Amino acid sequence: MNTRITLVFSAFGFLLLSFCRNRQDELFTKPSHFPEPVYKFQENPLTPAGVALGKTLFYDALLSKDNTVSCGSCHQQSAGFTQHGHPLSHGINDLLTKRNSMPLFNLAWSTDFGWDGGVHHLDLFAISPLQNPAEMDESLPNVLEKLRYSKTYPALFEKAFGTDEINTERFLKALSQFMLTMVSANSRYDKWMRNEGGALTETEQEGLALVEQKCAPCHSGVLFSDFKYRNNGLPTAVNTDEGRYDITLHDEDRFKFKVPSLRNLAFTAPYMHDGRLGTLEQVLEHYSSGIEKSATVDPLLVKNGQKGIALTAEEKQKIIAFLQTLNDESFAKDPRFSESDAAPAPELAEFANTDWEKVDLRTDNPVIKSTLAKALSYYWGIKQGLLTDNGKESSRSAKLLLNLLENIDLSTAAPIQKAFYLKVYQDLGFDTEHVAETESVAHQRDHFGDLSKNLFRLIKSFKTNDKPLYYYTCPKAANGIGGFWLSEINDEKGNPFFGKNDKKCGQIVMTALE
Amino acid sequence: MKNLLFVVGLLMCSPLFAQKTGSLTLQFHNKVGTEEVVLKDKQYTNALGESFNITFLQYYVSNLRLLRKDGSEYVVPQDESYFLIRQQHPESQKITLNNVPKGDYVGLSFVIGVDSLRSASEVSKRKGCLDVGGDGKDMYWAWNSGYIFVKMEGTSPQIPLTGNRKEPIFLYHIGLFGGMGDKKTLNNIKVASLNFGKEKVKIKADKNVALGITTDVSKLFTGTTNVSFAVNSTVMAGPYSAKIADNYASMFSYEGIQK
Numbered sequence: 001m002n003t004r005i006t007l008v009f010s011a012f013g014f015l016l017l018s019f020c021r022n023r024q025d026e027l028f029t030k031p032s033h034f035p036e037p038v039y040k041f042q043e044n045p046l047t048p049a050g051v052a053l054g055k056t057l058f059y060d061a062l063l064s065k066d067n068t069v070s071c072g073s074c075h076q077q078s079a080g081f082t083q084h085g086h087p088l089s090h091g092i093n094d095l096l097t098k099r100n101s102m103p104l105f106n107l108a109w110s111t112d113f114g115w116d117g118g119v120h121h122l123d124l125f126a127i128s129p130l131q132n133p134a135e136m137d138e139s140l141p142n143v144l145e146k147l148r149y150s151k152t153y154p155a156l157f158e159k160a161f162g163t164d165e166i167n168t169e170r171f172l173k174a175l176s177q178f179m180l181t182m183v184s185a186n187s188r189y190d191k192w193m194r195n196e197g198g199a200l201t202e203t204e205q206e207g208l209a210l211v212e213q214k215c216a217p218c219h220s221g222v223l224f225s226d227f228k229y230r231n232n233g234l235p236t237a238v239n240t241d242e243g244r245y246d247i248t249l250h251d252e253d254r255f256k257f258k259v260p261s262l263r264n265l266a267f268t269a270p271y272m273h274d275g276r277l278g279t280l281e282q283v284l285e286h287y288s289s290g291i292e293k294s295a296t297v298d299p300l301l302v303k304n305g306q307k308g309i310a311l312t313a314e315e316k317q318k319i320i321a322f323l324q325t326l327n328d329e330s331f332a333k334d335p336r337f338s339e340s341d342a343a344p345a346p347e348l349a350e351f352a353n354t355d356w357e358k359v360d361l362r363t364d365n366p367v368i369k370s371t372l373a374k375a376l377s378y379y380w381g382i383k384q385g386l387l388t389d390n391g392k393e394s395s396r397s398a399k400l401l402l403n404l405l406e407n408i409d410l411s412t413a414a415p416i417q418k419a420f421y422l423k424v425y426q427d428l429g430f431d432t433e434h435v436a437e438t439e440s441v442a443h444q445r446d447h448f449g450d451l452s453k454n455l456f457r458l459i460k461s462f463k464t465n466d467k468p469l470y471y472y473t474c475p476k477a478a479n480g481i482g483g484f485w486l487s488e489i490n491d492e493k494g495n496p497f498f499g500k501n502d503k504k505c506g507q508i509v510m511t512a513l514e
Numbered sequence: 515m516k517n518l519l520f521v522v523g524l525l526m527c528s529p530l531f532a533q534k535t536g537s538l539t540l541q542f543h544n545k546v547g548t549e550e551v552v553l554k555d556k557q558y559t560n561a562l563g564e565s566f567n568i569t570f571l572q573y574y575v576s577n578l579r580l581l582r583k584d585g586s587e588y589v590v591p592q593d594e595s596y597f598l599i600r601q602q603h604p605e606s607q608k609i610t611l612n613n614v615p616k617g618d619y620v621g622l623s624f625v626i627g628v629d630s631l632r633s634a635s636e637v638s639k640r641k642g643c644l645d646v647g648g649d650g651k652d653m654y655w656a657w658n659s660g661y662i663f664v665k666m667e668g669t670s671p672q673i674p675l676t677g678n679r680k681e682p683i684f685l686y687h688i689g690l691f692g693g694m695g696d697k698k699t700l701n702n703i704k705v706a707s708l709n710f711g712k713e714k715v716k717i718k719a720d721k722n723v724a725l726g727i728t729t730d731v732s733k734l735f736t737g738t739t740n741v742s743f744a745v746n747s748t749v750m751a752g753p754y755s756a757k758i759a760d761n762y763a764s765m766f767s768y769e770g771i772q773k
Contacts, residue, residue, distance in 0.1 A: 043636050112694070118658040120694045123637045127646060128656035140647035168647030169637045247658055248699045249753055 027051055027177075028108070031185035033193045033222055037108035039122060039180060044173045046180060049159040054178025056156065057171070059339050063143055064091075064136035066422045071129065071175075072339050074101045078332055080267035081105060081182065087275025095134035098241060100275035103268045105184040105331065106261065109223055115257045115273040117229060118247045122179065123172045142415055144171060149416040184263055184331040192325075193222065200325055207322025214287075214309050214319075215262070218300065224262040224326070230298045231255045233291030233307070239274045254296050266327040280323060284316045361417050362463035368417065369464045371408050375401055376465075376486075379455055382435060383485060386448060386496035391439035398436035398444075405429060420461060428454035445497050449483035456486055460512040471510040474498075484509075535613040536717040538580070539724035540622075541772060542599050542607045544571060546732045553601055561736045564743045566670035566684070571601035571731060572653060573664040574627050574643070578611065581621035583714075588615055596628065598643035598650065599729070610722075619715045622725075623707040626762065627663025630703065633691040655689060658751055662689040663702065664762055666734055670743035684747040686734055688755045688762070700751075702759035708768040715771065726769030733765035734758050 027046040030037060057063065061070040074089045075081040081104035083089045089101035099115055113119040119128060129135040130143060147153040147166050154164035161170050189208075191198045200208065211219065220226050229244040236255055244253040257273045271277045277286060291301050291308040301308060311319070331337075363369075381397025384390075405425060410418045431451040435444045456471050470487045477483030477497035485496050485506075495502045544551040546558045551568060559565050576596045580588040590611055600606040632639060640646065644661070646654040653662045666686045673682035692701035708727065715723055735741035739757040741749075749755050 040636070043638065114657065119656075120634065120659050121636060124656075124659050127654070131656050139651060141651050144647050168640070168645050171647065172637050246751075248693065249751075250698075 039108040050177040053160040054174040065138045080264035082268045091135040145415040184328045186330045187328040189325040207318035225259045229256040231296045235292040359461040372464045387494045389499040391441040402432045452484045469512040472506045474505040537722045539610045561740045564672040568668040570667040577625040580619045621709045626704045628661040630691040664688045672744040687750045704763040706766040724772040737761035
């Protein structure tokens with residue numbers, strides 16, 4: 001009897017196993033001509049819900065301090081998951097990072113990550129951009145808090161991991177799950193390798209032979225990288241980034257960088273760790289005549305005292321022709337990886353303009369309460385200036401308001417409140433600055449409507465006022481576009497958009513605290 | 515039936531097993547020389563006569579082992595052997611080891627920092643004070659995956675305000691576990707060994723013993739190398755970190771059994 005039970009159990013287990021296997025296979029299949037991946041999938045088995053969660057996170061700007069930058073901002077699918085047209089990648093507050101964004105594909109075959117290989121596990125990588133002041137400038141605990149406060153993420157985590165707990169491990173593993181599915185192996189070269197039809201032309205095949213002869217062992221194998229750190233002779237005067245040395249502190253590693261893949265080069269320009277070379281012609285020019293000799297330059301590039309790789313013009317053309325066969329158009333368009341196909345970032349959707357009246361983030365936080373009370377008092381000053389056509393007064397009050405809003409200390413606020421404040425402040429600060437910098441009432445009125453709207457939005461969402469606040473509109477204002485203002489009385493007579501030429505057209509459209 | 519007996523036996527035995535262990539509490543006292551560490555408000559002077567205050571202080575203690583007279587050791591189970599001592603959180607300065615087998619102990623050793631195996635482990639092994647999205651958040655280099663073992667920050671008026679520097683701050687973030695596989699990097703892992711002296715530490719069943727340990731953090735910049743705030747105000751993952759790690763290897767001393 002025992003044996004029968006064992007049999008039944010093993011059959012069941014086998015079924016279960018093969019079921020899991022199939023699901024994993026659908027999400028990640030090793031291309032038949034690729035080596036075995038190095039990522040340990042058994043530690044993080046891919047599931048459809050895990051991959052979907054990873055994708056939502058990857059494209060969610062909530063991961064950055066001011067909710068403006070997502071992983072996808074610097075890793076764009078159409079650019080082979082690099083940042084299109086940026087030699088040095090471009091992060092939060094328009095800051096530049098010190099390096100060129102790296103392409104993201106075939107990550108399951110990498111043992112370490114970053115141009116200098118400082119991160120030794122894919123799961124650990126995301127912490128780096130997240131916390132880099134020039135990338136997303138957030139902290140991991142803060143991001144986790146924002147996700148926990150979100151209305152939608154707990155359910156997504158539950159689907160992916162069984163319970164709605166949101167922790168470091170799950171967050172990082174979900175991102176990895178998505179990135180691991182990004183396998184690029186459908187270029188013309190790949191199909192030819194797998195005998196799936198589509199031949200390479202004679203020129204292309206000659207190009208391949210040249211690459212195998214001149215560019216390997218560095219760009220070797222079907223992944224076109226030996227995954228080592230090498231100095232390919234880029235002149236160092238241009239950039240003092242010492243690459244691998246910063247990690248190992250060994251002199252022999254100065255100016256060495258990870259050998260990148262040669263796949264998808266059509267999408268990933270500009271090239272090299274600092275994006276200094278814009279075209280493949282320039283790359284080949286570098287290899288044939290631009291190599292700089294140095295203590296660590298790769299010996300393969302300085303043979304018999306001769307610098308560079310000897311290449312005739314014809315050979316260069318053949319190499320470029322071959323490199324084109326490594327472009328995987330289907331990867332660059334695959335909807336499984338595309339942002340447009342990603343579920344809308346949940347948190348930002350809740351903040352979306354359309355239903356902002358419904359946002360309820362009521363708080364007792366004393367800093368937020370006192371700041372918004374004070375903000376209103378400065379706001380009355382701006383409005384008074386406009387009611388009396390006194391641009392000087394409006395400007396002075398706007399300066400005070402700007403200073404107040406800019407310097408609010410949100411360290412005690414809950415992450416969701418912080419996130420919302422920063423989101424609204426982006427616009428509120430902009431309009432307040434414009435009212436402050438001029439004494440022309442006409443220009444001030446161009447910005448006053450939006451200023452009023454966003455201040456109202458903060459107060460209404462945080463519910464910090466203890467007196468009703470009325471939100472007025474006058475459709476004739478701002479040349480018929482309509483303008484908004486706030487008041488604490490419900491039968492306001494004046495109109496800040498027309499001042500002394502009052503058109504008597506104000507009407508209440510909304511109230512905070514009925 | 516046999517199984518049932520076995521289970522009953524287990525249930526009966528387990529309290530007996532439990533009775534053979536006690537617990538040991540280690541109370542860390544952070545000091546500068548002989549003075550208590552007080553964040554921000556207290557001024558100290560280093561060996562080179564530079565005055566300073568401390569604004570942040572945290573360090574890892576891990577891989578604890580208790581030594582018996584015969585040379586054998588009780589090794590605290592790996593997953594329970596990581597602690598982060600945080601100046602701002604007094605409760606973190608007191609760590610308790612449960613289930614310590616009863617007996618006489620003559621010494622204690624631990625790693626200052628996080629061992630290389632755990633430093634290289636996958637995320638599921640990074641819980642509690644090793645959670646970089648939780649308590650370990652200030653103790654991790656994201657770009658160079660590794661824990662910061664000892665982190666001390668403060669100000670010293672002797673630090674010159676040159677270049678971009680707007681405040682006279684010093685930052686000592688010391689880590690580096692030796693790198694992965696054949697990719698060796700600097701290894702700043704140090705082991706502290708404390709001897710209990712004549713007074714043996716007796717662990718009795720179901721009893722707690724508390725020991726006091728002094729951490730003299732002035733050792734970071736005093737010892738084989740006397741570190742100047744003015745000259746080396748920022749030390750992180752660079753070669754100079756080895757000198758600070760060599761210095762602080764001797765910062766722990768045993769105080770005795772606490773009443």
